Amino acid sequence: MTTIVVVVLLVVLLLAALRLWLTANRLDRLHVRTEAAWAALEGALSRRIVATRAAAAAGAFSGPDADRLRQLTRQADRAGRATRADAENDLSRALSTQPPVKAELAAELLDAGERVALARSFYNDAVRDTRALRAVWFTRLFRLAGRAALPDYFEITDQVSASASERTAARVVLVDERQRVLLFSFTDPQGIPTWFPTGGGVEPGEDLRTAAVRELLEETGLVLAADDLVGPIWRRSAQFVFTGVLYDQTEFYFTACAPPGFEVDIAGFTDVERHSITGYRWFSAADLTSSTDTFYPLELAARLGEVHRALGHEGVAGRMVEIS
Template sequence: MSTLVIVIVLVVLLLAALRLWLTASRLDRLHVRTEAAWAALEGALSRRIVATRAAAAAGAFAERDADLLRRLTSAADRAPRRARADAENDLSRALATQPPVIARELAAELLDAGERVALARRFYNDAVRDTRALRAVWFTRLFRLAGRAALPDYFEIADQVPTGPAQRTAARVVLLDESERVLMFSSAEHGRAVWFPTGGGVEAGEDLRTTALRELREETGLVLESADLTGPIWRRSARFVFTGVLYEQTEFYFLASAPPGFQVDVSGFTDVEKDNITGHRWFSEEELRHSSETFYPTELADRMTEGRSVMGRAEAIPAVVEIF
């Protein structure tokens, strides 16, 4: 009987020792995993700092905002581990208030950096969760298997991941008056006026001509028929911010003539257009070519002769060509 008791005690001790070894090994692996995940998270945060600084240096933000972002990136870069989350949260909030970056390369880098931060933070917090869960088990606490290792903390920051550009197709109309001047509308871009022909995005169920006629009616009051439009003859790829949204837009351009004595009527503007379109006027080709104003498309003046040559043609017109 005493031999059986000894055997049972030995078996229990062996099982306890095995569990101690397995638990200690697992806990050690979890601590290593947590530190590796933290290193990856630090790398992702550093990359976001570099991307933000590069965008600020390239003029992607207003000067006042760029100065703020430089201060916040410096604070985040210098922050000790315990205070890093607060510093990064300040940076996230500041980035969230910025309009989308228009420059394609800078926008892509900021988007990728933000996504990597979100992913690295998720992996790190998963490792922290598993480590804390094992350290909370009574067996781990009873035998003090964690030793003097610090209890890892979660890294909680708001995931401010910039979204990619919204894809949109638009139809525009180069409308000429009896003096062959072009009607252009203005809006503000980074504090300066930019000018562009009438037109807008294609809505569900519309083809390009339907969109062009609708936009022409809403923005100018001019009602035309499909046969009054020539084209599309030009296609342009544009990247811009409108109402705080970054768009990547493919625009198709039609030509049309306004009747003699036509007066622009903007009473059909949508609320968005009322808030964002700041004016309109007719420009001659000479004014388009030599004015200090900013016009889109930038090639419009150079393409006017080409446009007039196909105006009103019923037969097939040349293939749609790319413009800028």
């Protein structure tokens, strides 16, 4: 009996040690990711400062406005990390009051603003994931964060376009026979992959199901009928910048099963997809929870069970869930 107790204690200790190592390792990678994201954000903010100064030097703004913008860029450039958001917000507000400038100057300012918006989004995603892991009781109990500072969000007004364009998208969470989900990726400003299910914008004259099966065919080569889709099971609202345009997008998520032995064929990619999508991969639930990459929707890992239940026709009563 004593031997059994000793064995059980050893197993428990080994499991605890394994969890300690895995959690500490993941937390360390998240802190590294957050710092890399901050470096990318600083680079994007500096680029906007340079673009603003260049536009002022080229006579894009009136005399008093140009002087004011130069002063604000100096303040933003010299601001420390704790006060950088306030300084950048002052610059954003000043830029938003300026009348349209020449096309060549506007393009550079627009591109710089887009890069700031993207970099800020990825930085805040990294901060969110780091803070979430640090808030877990296991992390706090064993003080796995050590003396590392708790990262703060960076909130500023993105000055990309005057108003957002509304867009509706249909997406498909495609699952294979091993219950893995297919995701595509693009690379964020600090080189970290961001993953998302297949899908895209609904074109004029299409309904959601028609758009979903068309996007699925274009991006994967899989031919499905509209009735092969289950859902929509989720609805998500998102705001993002793409090619200099700010979008307010409403996404509807369907799910479907890939046939056994199915292989992804990306020959149907559009030119935009060829330039923006950097890869694809099948993810298991364990892959999603262990990775420090960014996944959209953000709740995908936690809600993957809903996908499997929907495909098994369990509890699918036409109820659509709002997700983030």
